[in-house]
Amino acid sequence: MRQWRSLAKEAMDRAFIVVKFLCFLHVTDSYLLSPTHVLGPSMLPTLNLTGDVVLAEHLSHRVGKLGPGDVVLVRSPFDPKKTLTKRIVAMEGDKVAFSLDPTRSHCSRSLVVPKGHVWIQGDNLYASNDSRHFGPVPYGLIKGKVLLRVWPPNSIGSLGQ
Template identity: 60%
Template sequence: MGALSKLSQWRTLAREAAERTAILAKFLCILHVTNTYICTPTLVYGPSMLPTFNLTGDVLLVENLTVWMGKVRPGDVVLVRSPENPRKTVSKRILGMEGDRVTFTIDPKNSNRCQSVVVPKGHIWIQGDNIYSSHDSRNFGPVPYGLIQGKVFFRHTWNPHQA
C-alpha cells in the first residue's frame, strides 16, 4: 500500500507540474503575441530626436496596429528598421508619405541649400527632430513603408538613479 501511495503522490506532482507548465506556456504566448502584434516597449538613446526624446533613459511604447491599418501620417513618430543596418531600429518623425513633396536642407550645419523630392509609392520620408544630429532620409532617401515597426504612443523618462 505504501508503493501505491507514493505512486499517487508522483502522479499528483506530475499533474501539478504539467498544469503550471501549461500556464507558463500560455503566458509566454500571450506575451509574444502582444509584443509582436499589438504593443512593444523599447529604449531610445541618441541625439537625433532631441528635444522630443532625451539622450538616454526614455522608454517608448510602440503600437503596431496603426501601421498595419495604414493609418500613420506626417507628424507621427515611428520606430523603423534601419534601411542601412537591419539589426538596428531608429525612431524618427514622418515628414512625408507617398506622393508628398518634401523640401529639406541638405547640410544644415554648413549651408542653407535646400532640395525637394517627391516620396515614391510605398515609401515614407523620415527625419529626426534634431536636424543637426540625425541620420535619416536626408542621408539614405525614402524608406519603404514595410520597414515601419510601429507608431510611438507613449514615452516615459526612466532614471535608474531615482529608483
C-alpha cells in the same frame, strides 16, 4: 505510482500556464504594445539625449493609420539589428525639399516620395541620420508608432507634433 502521476499532471498543468503566459507576452510585445528604450541626439529636444522609455503600439502601421508628424520606430535600412526613432515628415506622393546640410538651405534638392514609402527625419536635423541620407523608407520597415513617453517620471506624456 498514483502519487507520481498526480505530480506529473500538476507539473504539466503549471508548465502549460507558463507557456500560455509567455505566448501572451510575445503577442502583446510584437503586435500590440511594447516599451522601448530610445537613446541618442537625433530626436532632441523631443526626446532626451540620455534616453527615454517610450510606449509604442504596433497596429497603426499595419492598417495604414500613420501620417506626417507621427513619431515611429523604424528598422534601420543599413543595419536591420538597429531600430531608429524618427518623425514622419511626408507620405507617399508628397513632395519633399531637403538639404544634407541644414545650414545651407540654398543647396536643397526635392523629390516625390514613392508609393509604399515614407520620408522620416529626426527633430535634431544637425545630428540625425535619416531619409536625407538614405532616402525614402519602405513602409514595411516601420515597426510601430510611439504613443507616449513613460520614463523619466517628470516627462510622462505624449510627445506632441
